[in-house]
Amino acid sequence: MSLPTDTVLDRFLRYVVIDTQSDPASSTQPSTEKQKNLGRVLEQELKALGLADAHLDEHGNVYATVPATSDKAVPAICFCAHMDTAPDFSGTGVKPQLVRNYQGGDIRLTGDTSRVIRVAEHPELANQIGHDIVTTDGTTLLGADDKAGVAEIMTAAQFLLHHPEIPHGPVKILFTTDEEIGRGADKVDLEKLGAAFGYTLDGSTIGEIENENFSADGVTITIKGVAIHPGTAKDKMENAIKIAAEIVARLPKDQAPETTEGRQGFIHPVGISGAMEGAKISFIIRDFEEQGLTDKEDLLKTITEQVLSAYPGSTFTFTVKEQYRNMKTVLDRHPEVTENLLEATRRIGLEPKITPIRGGTDGARLSFMGLPCPNIFTGGHAYHSPLEWVSVQDMETAVTAIVELVKVWEERAA
Known part of the structure; x- marks a missing residue:
């Protein structure tokens, strides 16, 4: 019926x-x-x-x-x-x-x-x-x-x-x-x-x-900075918020969702949070080829290492999670x-x-x-x-x- x-x-x-x-x-x-x-x-x-x-x-x-x-x-x-x-x-x-x-x-x-x-x-x-x-x-x-x-x-x-x-x-x-x-x-x-x-x-x-379809990974970067009273911070403070901001600022502009199309992949920050002593950035990485994912993740990690090299008291973790292929x-x-x-x-x-x-x-x-x-x-x-x-x-x-x-x-x- x-x-x-x-x-x-x-x-x-x-x-x-x-x-x-x-x-x-x-x-x-x-x-x-x-x-x-x-x-x-x-x-x-x-x-x-x-x-x-x-x-x-x-x-x-x-x-x-x-x-x-x-x-x-x-x-x-x-x-x-x-x-x-x-x-x-x-x-x-x-x-x-x-x-x-x-x-x-x-x-x-x-x-x-x-x-x-x-x-x-x-x-x-x-x-x-x-x-x-x-x-x-x-x-x-x-x-x-x-x-x-x-x-x-x-x-x-x-x-x-x-x-x-x-x-x-x-x-x-x-x-x-x-x-x-x-x-x-x-x-x-x-x-x-x-x-x-x-x-x-x-x-x-x-x-x-x-x-x-895109192959997809998620990347989380956690940053541990050096927190200290701002009144006595000269040459001591390493602000995790600023470190996170520097990482985002260095992302390649030609590998972003807003500048890519067709078969081009991207690195895309989707969340950022934190305070002076610690911060976290969440990314999605997309590419049609798995090697493309790896290349973008390697680039992101290199950027992070380069930024952190100017902050000797700070550390970071870099976590990749497979999403789909x-x-x-x-x-x-x-x-x-x-x-x-x-x-x-x-x-x-x-x-x-x-x-x-x-x-x-x-x-x-x-x-x-x-x-x-x-x-x-x-x-x-x-x-x-x-x-x-x-x-x-x-x-x-x-x-x-x-x-x-x-x-x-x-x-x-x-």
């Missing part, structure tokens, strides 16, 4: 008004209980579609299976999206606005009229003439990242269930929590999921396929995963464009856990901001891509 409102737009509008913002300061999984509110909705909708194994687990992950309709031994394919929205901007009280039959021009948002989605800043709008565009009212983010992906997977599952004449293998569905704070795959049970290969629906412009390492060992996606994209009339992700993704973590998992477009734009928007027609195209992809896997199975 299908639900009464089951277009991709209907689903999307249902999902975005549910506040699912994750919280990096929380140590629980999920980091916020409210993420389970959407999980419970999805569990019930999947059951209403007839998927008896649909369930929400204790960590907020949702699992379900669309049974195979083919007699071939087709590998089980998973489609994954995350339910949480980013902590960067409020996700409470989302009021989606629908601009029907967009005819060009800037879009001024209704709840905060100072916010405008400008064509000059969002050139992809030029390809949306005649489309229906969903925005916020400007006071919250929209949550197309990644509720567009959730809605598309749900709609594709419904389509496959309504069309059993389409031959396909087992289709596994996975909705995760806490992707936006880097924990999306932490509690996923791959054995229970039972998929051979996967695809995250968490991309942007239609036609773009992402099979590569480039999924292309895994995907290159399973070329059929990307090749089938490219074929499906072409079949629906798009010219696929392979682009690297300048960030992380559940797909990277899942790939290294044993589920090779590139990223598919969803049609969303301007993520993590009140200017976020998505085209209804592009979401429908993503649904078509999912359906075509499972057909390609079945055709090419032995």
